[in-house]
Structure formats: C-alpha cells, structure tokens
Amino acid sequence: MSKQNIDILVISLTSPLLVGIYAKGERIESYVSKEKTSDILPSFFDTILKKYRCKNLYFANGPGSFMAIKITYVFLKTLSITLKVPLFATDGFSFNKKSPIKALGSLYFIKENGNIRAQKIDVNNTDIAPFSLPEHLDKTIFTDQTNPLYVLPAV
Numbered sequence: 001m002s003k004q005n006i007d008i009l010v011i012s013l014t015s016p017l018l019v020g021i022y023a024k025g026e027r028i029e030s031y032v033s034k035e036k037t038s039d040i041l042p043s044f045f046d047t048i049l050k051k052y053r054c055k056n057l058y059f060a061n062g063p064g065s066f067m068a069i070k071i072t073y074v075f076l077k078t079l080s081i082t083l084k085v086p087l088f089a090t091d092g093f094s095f096n097k098k099s100p101i102k103a104l105g106s107l108y109f110i111k112e113n114g115n116i117r118a119q120k121i122d123v124n125n126t127d128i129a130p131f132s133l134p135e136h137l138d139k140t141i142f143t144d145q146t147n148p149l150y151v152l153p154a155v
Contacts, residue, residue: 003053007139008045010057011131012037012072013064013092014102019044020133021052027135037068041075054085058142060131061089062149063101063109063116069148077146088142091116091149092131099129109151116151 004023011018017037021029031048033040048054057076062069080087092101093111100108100121107118108128 003051005055006048006052007056007058007137008048008054009133009137010041010059010072010076011092011095011133012041012068013060013062014068014131017041017044017068018095018131018133019048020137021048022137025137025139027133027137030133037065037071041072045075045079054079054083056085056139057087058137058139059087059089059146060092060095061146062091063103063118063151064092066148066150069150073146073148086144087146088139088144089146089149090142094141095131095134097129100126102128103151116149118151 007022009020009022016032016034017040019031020027031044057080059072059076061073076087091111098111100110103109103118106120108121109116109118
C-alpha cells in the first residue's frame, strides 16, 4: 500500500510547537507539544514520515524564539535536501491573526506596512492571539526565501 502524499507545516516560534499535515490543501492531522523543539520535532517527523510521503515542507521562519527558529530551519532544510522536497517559509504573523509576537521582556514584534520591528506594548490593553494551524494551507503566502527571520540581533 502506498503512502498518502502530504504537505507539512511547522510553527515553532513559541510554545507550543505546532505541526500540521495537509492533503490537497486541507488539514488532516495535527501534532502539538510544549516540549523543546529540539526534543520533539525529530520524534514528530519520525511518526509522520512512517505514515505519509512528504511533497512540500512549510514553516514560519520568524520572528520568535531564536533557538526554535534556528533548530527548525536546520532540521527542515536538512529534510528538504535528503527527501528532495521543496522548503517554503513565511513570517509567523500569518498564523496568529497578525497579533504581536513575544520578543524579550516587554518587547513584542509587530508588523506594520510589511515591516517587522520590536516595540514595547502594554499586554493588558493589547490582544495577543496564540498561533494556530490553518484548516486550509494557503501556499500563496509562502516563498522559497527560507532563511530565519531574525529581527533583533543575537545577544
């Protein structure tokens, strides 16, 4: 019996880590974990790749946790090369209703007029939406420019 062809979307910018499995653009399965990206991502993919055949890899390449972004990028780039499948990326604002994304301390990343920057915000007076996997995978929001999106310089 042949494996079903699927696309995989990874959102690892904050906890929890979200992985969506898409067939013909519709989400058919989800994986969610609050474990560290470095610990759980290989386990998720071991399970997924035993069950499905990956056609495309997608991920949110930032902004967010530098370490999670870096680990996810290296992991997915390696898979892309070894499985010979394309890797695509978009910013995380596509998956949290364009809400501010936690940076450091009282700093949050915001996106205005296509530009992402960090600023202090009052979280008591600002709606902060969690990340979520879309029901339908809109491939038009992704690009093949997959380098991690580091808005702040590394410390």
